Each structure stands twice: as structure tokens, then as C-alpha cells.
Amino acid sequence: MDKIRIRGGKPLSGEIVIGGAKNAGLPLMAAGLLTDERLVLSNVPHLADIRTMQELVAQHGVAVEPVGTDGRTVAIGGEITNSVAPYDIVRKMRASVFVLGPLVARAGEAKVSLPGGCAIGNRPIDLHIKGLEAMGAEIVLEGGYVQARAPKGLHGARIAFPFVSVGATENLLMAAALAEGRTELVNAAREPEICDLAHCLVAMGAQIEGIGTAHLVVEGVKRLHGAEHAIIPDRIECGTYACAAAITGGDLFLRGGRLDHLGALVKALREAGVDIDETPQGLHVRRRAGLHGADVMTEPYPGFATDMQAQYMALMCVCDGAALITETIFENRFMHVPELNRMGARINVHGSSAIVRGVPQLSGAPVMATDLRASFSLVLAGLAAQGETTVNRVYHLDRGYEAVEQKLAACGADIERIPG
Numbered sequence: 563m564d565k566i567r568i569r570g571g572k573p574l575s576g577e578i579v580i581g582g583a584k585n586a587g588l589p590l591m592a593a594g595l596l597t598d599e600r601l602v603l604s605n606v607p608h609l610a611d612i613r614t615m616q617e618l619v620a621q622h623g624v625a626v627e628p629v630g631t632d633g634r635t636v637a638i639g640g641e642i643t644n645s646v647a648p649y650d651i652v653r654k655m656r657a658s659v660f661v662l663g664p665l666v667a668r669a670g671e672a673k674v675s676l677p678g679g680c681a682i683g684n685r686p687i688d689l690h691i692k693g694l695e696a697m698g699a700e701i702v703l704e705g706g707y708v709q710a711r712a713p714k715g716l717h718g719a720r721i722a723f724p725f726v727s728v729g730a731t732e733n734l735l736m737a738a739a740l741a742e743g744r745t746e747l748v749n750a751a752r753e754p755e756i757c758d759l760a761h762c763l764v765a766m767g768a769q770i771e772g773i774g775t776a777h778l779v780v781e782g783v784k785r786l787h788g789a790e791h792a793i794i795p796d797r798i799e800c801g802t803y804a805c806a807a808a809i810t811g812g813d814l815f816l817r818g819g820r821l822d823h824l825g826a827l828v829k830a831l832r833e834a835g836v837d838i839d840e841t842p843q844g845l846h847v848r849r850r851a852g853l854h855g856a857d858v859m860t861e862p863y864p865g866f867a868t869d870m871q872a873q874y875m876a877l878m879c880v881c882d883g884a885a886l887i888t889e890t891i892f893e894n895r896f897m898h899v900p901e902l903n904r905m906g907a908r909i910n911v912h913g914s915s916a917i918v919r920g921v922p923q924l925s926g927a928p929v930m931a932t933d934l935r936a937s938f939s940l941v942l943a944g945l946a947a948q949g950e951t952t953v954n955r956v957y958h959l960d961r962g963y964e965a966v967e968q969k970l971a972a973c974g975a976d977i978e979r980i981p982g
């Protein structure tokens with residue numbers, strides 16, 4: 563297994579190009595199953611999870627082909643010849659469940675392996691299932707699979723989510739696009755990735771109102787057609803590198819970054835003493851002087867993103883004072899805490915909150931990555947720490963960050979991958 567070795571203490575300076583958003587690209591590829599025409603997606607990031615989704619979509623019989631020469635554009639489209647999403651692919655990536663809604667809507671049936679829990683929490687998919695049932699699908703859970711049938715097609719329904727779910731909103735939005743009649747999604751998630759999916763569906767001929775709000779209204783159409791769509795820049799990658807500029811006392815231009823997508827992170831970073839300016843090309847991020855502790859609580863968008871919690875915590879490890887970080891989305895998303903503490907951080911967890919008391923300096927250590935965002939929090943700590951840090955199990959990182967070592971090294975970090 564590859565490792566990443568970092569010798570810390572170098573302020574980062576330069577430019578980092580922000581790639582296409584992983585969490586927009588994944589449902590968008592599943593949306594390719596909604597039409598037999600070509601859905602051409604550009605700005606596709608080179609990530610392990612995106613490759614897994616390509617493999618999954620392709621094994622449903624649909625062609626997934628590169629377009630042009632930029633290596634970041636793919637066309638998806640064709641007949642669905644197999645409506646089974648097998649355990650061997652789904653166990654690698656929970657987002658595989660995005661094929662459920664499109665398959666039932668278009669093929670009238672789907673058999674999708676149930677994703678298990680994962681490192682950050684139990685993560686059931688009951689809201690996806692209840693929503694499809696409300697739209698007329700007959701669903702049984704058998705042999706570790708969700709088997710859904712709607713031989714006469716899905717119909718519209720009013721679905722009020724008891725709490726906000728990104729994945730359930732996306733799955734049901736895709737299903738509703740081809741259902742007969744009107745579907746209302748109430749208390750829907752409104753992350754930028756959902757708006758991106760909705761805009762792509764509209765370009766494919768879907769009728770959706772309320773994009774960007776918590777109340778989506780979809781008038782189903784009989785068929786969707788091909789379209790071309792550019793995936794939005796990855797706001798979490800952007801926020802992560804903003805933390806890299808801040809924790810190293812550096813100065814980075816994040817090309818493609820958008821302030822309006824960063825929600826509450828920008829407010830917290832500014833409160834902590836980080837300057838962020840927007841230009842039409844991207845964000846300029848630099849640290850003014852010392853960092854102050856600033857409290858955050860994770861919430862659905864536009865609140866503070868749970869996907870930024872670990873990276874922000876690494877930053878707070880070296881602040882003046884203290885920061886209270888509360889995680890409300892996932893029940894087990896503090897696994898980076900013991901690893902950060904091994905690097906000299908002072909963090910105490912009490913239930914769903916962590917108190918981070920800033921220390922003047924972290925010290926390098928061998929550490930273990932446990933999930934995607936936790937991995938990058940350790941990279942950030944390593945960039946700021948005195949001495950050498952080795953981050954083990956970096957395959958987690960490769961699922962969601964492209965060319966980490968190259969991007970950071972080009973801005974002055976002393977970082978290298980050690981193949982294992």
C-alpha cells in the first residue's frame with residue numbers, strides 16, 4: 563500500500579487547479595442510465611471512485627467512452643442490458659446506490675447490492691427505498707440486495723424527507739424525471755452537487771422547478787435525451803487547499819474555486835484569520851497572521867460541510883485559543899482525532915463534539931489514514947508539522963483527491979509518494 567511522506571514547515575505558495583467535483587460526477591454518471599442517447603460529461607476528475615462508477619455503469623450494458631483528447635470528457639449512453647449492481651462493485655463504493663433510481667425508472671427493475679456501513683457511520687439507505695416505494699416501486703430486500711420492480715413505470719409522489727439526505731435527494735430526483743406525473747421532494751438537500759445534477763437533467767429534457775431550494779418539483783417526462791454538461795469544480799477539494807494555505811502560513815490561488823459554493827467554511831476561515839478573495843478565475847487564499855480558534859458545527863448545505871470537518875480540525879490544531887467542532891451528520895467522523903493527537907494536537911472528544919486546544923507546533927509522526935477526508939487532515943497536519951510525517955493507507959486519499967503530491971509539491975511542499 564502506498565504511503566505519503568511529508569517534511570513539514572514549508573509555506574505553500576503558487577496556484578492549484580481545482581478539478582471537477584467527485585460528488586457531482588458520481589450521480590451525473592448514473593444519470594447517463596436515464597437515456598439511450600449520449601450524455602457527454604466534461605471536467606471529469608481522475609479519481610478512483612469515478613473509475614469505479616464508470617465500471618458500474620458500463621456493466622449495465624451502457625457504453626462509457628472517452629471523447630476528444632483532454633482525457634476528462636466521457637460519453638455515456640446506450641441500452642440497459644443488465645439491471646444488477648453486484649456486491650463486488652458496490653462494496654468498494656457506497657455511491658453505487660445512485661444507479662438504483664435511474665435503473666428502476668428506465669428499465670422498470672433493479673437489483674442493487676445493499677451498501678454496508680462504512681468507517682464514518684452506519685449510513686442506511688432507507689430514505690432512498692421509501693421514496694421509490696412511494697413512487698410505486700415494489701421493493702424487497704433479499705440476499706443482501708435491494709430488488710426493485712416497477713414494470714408499469716414509476717408515478718409521481720409527494721416525498722417529505724424527515725431529515726436532509728444528499729444521496730436520497732439525488733436518487734429520487736433522477737427517478738422522478740422519468741416518473742409519470744408530478745413528484746415533490748420536500749426538505750430536499752440543496753448542495754451545489756444537487757443543483758449540478760438538476761441542471762444536467764434539465765439539459766436532458768427533465769422538468770424541474772425549485773433548483774437550489776429545499777422544495778423540488780418534478781414533472782415527469784416520457785423520455786430524456788442526450789446532452790452535454792460540464793461538472794462543477796470540487797468545492798471540498800477547494801476548501802481543503804484553502805486550509806493548506808492557511809495551516810502553512812502560505813498564499814495560494816485556487817483556480818476554479820467558487821466562494822458561493824463554500825457556504826459556511828468561508829465565514830469560519832475568515833473568523834480564524836484567513837483572507838479569501840474571489841476573482842472570476844478562482845480564489846486567492848492567504849493567512850494574515852496567527853490563527854484564532856473559530857467554532858463550527860456541521861450541517862447540510864449551506865451550513866458547514868461534514869466533508870470539511872477533518873481538514874478544518876487539522877487547521878484548528880495550531881490556532882491561538884480553542885475551537886469547538888460539532889459533527890451532526892455522521893456518528894463516527896472523528897477517527898482522525900487520535901492520529902492528530904499523536905502529532906502533538908490537543909483534542910478531546912465528548913460525544914458529537916470535539917474541543918481543539920491550539921498548540922504552537924505539531925510534530926511529524928507515522929499516522930494511519932482511515933477515510934478520505936481524515937486522510938487529508940493528516941496531510942495538512944504533516945505540512946505544518948516539524949519533522950517528517952508518513953501517512954499510511956493513502957488509497958483512501960486517491961478515492962477523492964487527484965494528484966495530491968504533484969499539486970502540493972508544485973507549491974513548495976516537500977512531499978512524495980512511496981509506492982508500497
Ligand code: EPZ
Nearest residue numbers: 585657685686687688689690727728729730869891892934
Ligand atoms: C453524501 O453522502 C456525500 N457522498 C458524502 O461525501 C457527504 O459526506 C454526505 O453526502 C453529507 O454531505 C456523495 O455525494 C457521493 P446523506 P450521502 O444521505 O448521500 C443518513 C465524501 O467524503 N441517512 O446526506 O451518503 C446518513 O447515515 C463523502 O466525499 C439515512 O439515515 O449522505 C447520514 O447520517 C463521504 N438514511 C445522513 O443521513 C438514508 O436513506 C446524511 O447522509 C440516507 C441517509
